[in-house]
Amino acid sequence: MFKLFKKDLILFLHDQRSVILTFFLPVILITLFAFAYGSIGSYNGRSEPVRLLVADLDQTSSSKEIIHKIDSLDDIIVVVSDSINSRELVVKGDYVCALIIYKGFQDSLEYGDSTPIELIYDRSREMEIGILQQNLISTIMSSTGETIVHNSIEEYLQDQFPDIDKSTRENILKTAIKKDDNKLSIKWTSIVGEKNDTKLGLIQAVAGTAILMLLFSVAGVGTSILEEKENGTINRLLYSPLKRSAILYSKMLFAFFISVLQLTAMFLFAWLVLNMDMNVNMPGLILMIIATSFAVSSLGIFLASIAKTRQQAQNLSTIIILVMSAIGGSMIPLFIMPAILQKIALLSVNYWGIQGFYDLFWRVLPLKEILPKILILMSIGVVMTLASIQLFKKRITKLQ
Amino acid sequence: MITVRSVSKSYGNIEAVKNVSFSIAKGEIFGILGPNGAGKSTIVNILNTLIKPDKGDVIIDGVNINNDGKTVKLIMGVVPQEIALYEELTAHENLMFWGGLYDIPKPELKAKVKETLGIVDLVNRKDDRIKTFSGGMKRRINIACSLLHNPRILVLDEPTVGVDPQNRHHIFEVIERLNREGMTIIYTTHYMEEAERFCDKIAIIDTGQIVAQGTLKELKHISDIKDLVTIKLADAEKETIARIASENPLFRFDSTSSTFEVECGNIGKDTPIIINQIQKSGGVIERINTRGTNLESIYLKLTGKELRD
Numbered sequence: 172m173f174k175l176f177k178k179d180l181i182l183f184l185h186d187q188r189s190v191i192l193t194f195f196l197p198v199i200l201i202t203l204f205a206f207a208y209g210s211i212g213s214y215n216g217r218s219e220p221v222r223l224l225v226a227d228l229d230q231t232s233s234s235k236e237i238i239h240k241i242d243s244l245d246d247i248i249v250v251v252s253d254s255i256n257s258r259e260l261v262v263k264g265d266y267v268c269a270l271i272i273y274k275g276f277q278d279s280l281e282y283g284d285s286t287p288i289e290l291i292y293d294r295s296r297e298m299e300i301g302i303l304q305q306n307l308i309s310t311i312m313s314s315t316g317e318t319i320v321h322n323s324i325e326e327y328l329q330d331q332f333p334d335i336d337k338s339t340r341e342n343i344l345k346t347a348i349k350k351d352d353n354k355l356s357i358k359w360t361s362i363v364g365e366k367n368d369t370k371l372g373l374i375q376a377v378a379g380t381a382i383l384m385l386l387f388s389v390a391g392v393g394t395s396i397l398e399e400k401e402n403g404t405i406n407r408l409l410y411s412p413l414k415r416s417a418i419l420y421s422k423m424l425f426a427f428f429i430s431v432l433q434l435t436a437m438f439l440f441a442w443l444v445l446n447m448d449m450n451v452n453m454p455g456l457i458l459m460i461i462a463t464s465f466a467v468s469s470l471g472i473f474l475a476s477i478a479k480t481r482q483q484a485q486n487l488s489t490i491i492i493l494v495m496s497a498i499g500g501s502m503i504p505l506f507i508m509p510a511i512l513q514k515i516a517l518l519s520v521n522y523w524g525i526q527g528f529y530d531l532f533w534r535v536l537p538l539k540e541i542l543p544k545i546l547i548l549m550s551i552g553v554v555m556t557l558a559s560i561q562l563f564k565k566r567i568t569k570l571q
Numbered sequence: 572m573i574t575v576r577s578v579s580k581s582y583g584n585i586e587a588v589k590n591v592s593f594s595i596a597k598g599e600i601f602g603i604l605g606p607n608g609a610g611k612s613t614i615v616n617i618l619n620t621l622i623k624p625d626k627g628d629v630i631i632d633g634v635n636i637n638n639d640g641k642t643v644k645l646i647m648g649v650v651p652q653e654i655a656l657y658e659e660l661t662a663h664e665n666l667m668f669w670g671g672l673y674d675i676p677k678p679e680l681k682a683k684v685k686e687t688l689g690i691v692d693l694v695n696r697k698d699d700r701i702k703t704f705s706g707g708m709k710r711r712i713n714i715a716c717s718l719l720h721n722p723r724i725l726v727l728d729e730p731t732v733g734v735d736p737q738n739r740h741h742i743f744e745v746i747e748r749l750n751r752e753g754m755t756i757i758y759t760t761h762y763m764e765e766a767e768r769f770c771d772k773i774a775i776i777d778t779g780q781i782v783a784q785g786t787l788k789e790l791k792h793i794s795d796i797k798d799l800v801t802i803k804l805a806d807a808e809k810e811t812i813a814r815i816a817s818e819n820p821l822f823r824f825d826s827t828s829s830t831f832e833v834e835c836g837n838i839g840k841d842t843p844i845i846i847n848q849i850q851k852s853g854g855v856i857e858r859i860n861t862r863g864t865n866l867e868s869i870y871l872k873l874t875g876k877e878l879r880d
């Protein structure tokens with residue numbers, strides 16, 4: 172069996188395309204996804220600030236104050252422009268959106284009318300708009316709201332208590348309109364992922380992409396069984412004193428070995444290049460790599476066993492891997508998927524693998540908490556292996 | 572060396588091999604001749620224990636294949652019809668791998684690989700990958716891979732399909748050399764001239780059945796086919812033709828081609844006698860054609876079909 176394994180390893184190393192697909196392509200994809208998910212980059216581990224065009228047609232102290240407040244936000248960089256130019260730049264796609272403060276803004280605050288303020292934006296760039304939404308709206312609302320309330324109370328005091336002295340009036344106003352230091356606010360506290368420096372997006376990128384690419388690699392190993400059947404080398408192996416089962420077991424061993432190697436290489440890359448925190452439960456990580464590799468490699472061999480030809484196996488593998496990876500969270504993080512898809516995801520190897528790595532790297536759970544996922548992955552591997560052995564005997568080594 | 576008795580094998584309703592029996596002596600080259608799909612490969616796979624026959628017995632070098640398949644695999648070397656090699660490996664790597672499956676000690680295997688590369692005349696290409704080889708060279712390495720464990724019986728399943736004449740000649744030389752060294756060879760082919768050239772005995776197989784077997788001479792006898800001598804006369808006058816026909820009742824005249832056709836047992840011996848008789852009867856010969864009995868004609872006679880590439 173080890174002779175067959177060695178032969179497969181030499182064949183693999185001779186085939187540069189396989190080596191590139193197994194190691195370099197996943198590295199490139201992991202890096203791309205890691206950037207896409209916003210875990211690494213120059214802006215303190217966060218996404219780049221959004222540049223917001225602002226056209227101040229009012230040119231009053233109120234409009235200037237609001238622009239100053241927006242500019243002080245971390246996620247927004249204000250670029251001052253005029254209204255015509257702003258529209259043009261958004262239409263051309265140079266900017267995501269523009270805030271136009273029309274003439275009469277300050278007056279509207281004083282009289283409590285609706286504020287002439289407009290945000291024009293490009294609907295196709297909703298992600299960036301989303302980032303703006305929270306900060307921009309809260310800033311504008313608090314500023315405008317404060318002014319309106321201030322003016323209303325002052326007007327009321329003037330009408331009802333015209334003789335009140337200036338200092339008492341200011342004290343009343345100060346108490347009524349709570350400033351930043353004592354205004355009502357919700358404290359936001361994250362309780363997950365605080366114990367390590369690794370960002371969730373990076374874990375998603377590494378685990379998701381690694382499992383996706385792993386599936387493609389082992390599907391290739393599985394397909395090589397059919398290739399050997401088609402070019403007659405399986406029959407020739409059967410002419411030798413080798414046991415029939417040794418042919419399958421050697422392929423499984425090779426697929427498992429490549430899987431372990433690939434996953435390990437991906438985590439090493441993430442650690443050395445992407446600064447992924449590897450200060451995790453090491454036995455847990457080793458077991459997760461072994462269990463994921465076993466489940467994925469068994470699935471790859473199983474896919475080859477159910478196909479009749481190499482072409483059929485390639486097509487079938489591509490479809491199944493892409494569908495499973497899409498629903499299992501390799502391509503899109505599971506938490507942004509609808510609830511029904513999150514339930515269907517339980518059927519995929521990707522789900523259990525990715526969740527296991529989340530448990531290790533993000534939730535920093537102890538081994539006993541990760542064990543159920545490891546057992547599920549091992550069970551998938553056992554079932555797929557048993558099915559493959561039956562199908563292999565029936566289909567692959569059948570001579571007529 | 573090999574005894575096959577009443578062997579049959581069916582796949583569902585299809586009878587791939589029907590009641591086949593033959594025996595092969597040590598050092599003999601035994602040809603199995605038949606068109607594609609006749610059952611040749613099924614017989615090869617039964618001999619090599621890969622397919623279990625539904626009925627019958629196969630004894631190879633005293634071993635019943637049903638009892639000890641592993642020993643049979645060590646006795647036999649099989650050259651498959653396909654070029655069953657790893658294209659990405661070199662010739663040397665392929666030979667080391669295939670030989671390694673027989674648990675030959677490494678130093679011994681290395682020496683055997685070197686020797687075998689010499690037999691197939693590819694020592695200078697040993698470090699080249701198989702994918703860079705021509706079809707004929709691949710066929711030669713395909714044979715070499717089956718010789719590494721010193722088999723006593725070599726089965727060659729259509730070893731010259733798609734091979735150019737030069738490489739075909741190389742392969743023939745290898746087979747003849749191995750046979751001279753005492754190896755028993757089973758050679759399946761659908762090329763008549765190959766069976767005629769090598770085989771001590773030939774089995775003609777059609778739709779899973781052996782329709783005839785024996786030496787070429789025995790097959791001629793079984794098929795009752797005669798050699799043919801055709802003579803065209805220079806002066807085809809009616810009186811001369813009638814005189815020749817009356818004096819030689821076995822000479823048949825074909826009026827459309829104006830030739831005499833004479834069936835005989837042996838062209839070499841009988842042609843001078845026929846010429847002499849024609850001349851004695853007053854005939855002047857313009858042209859003589861001869862057609863010896865070959866496997867093509869025997870096959871046609873026995874199966875009613877032509878064997879084509």
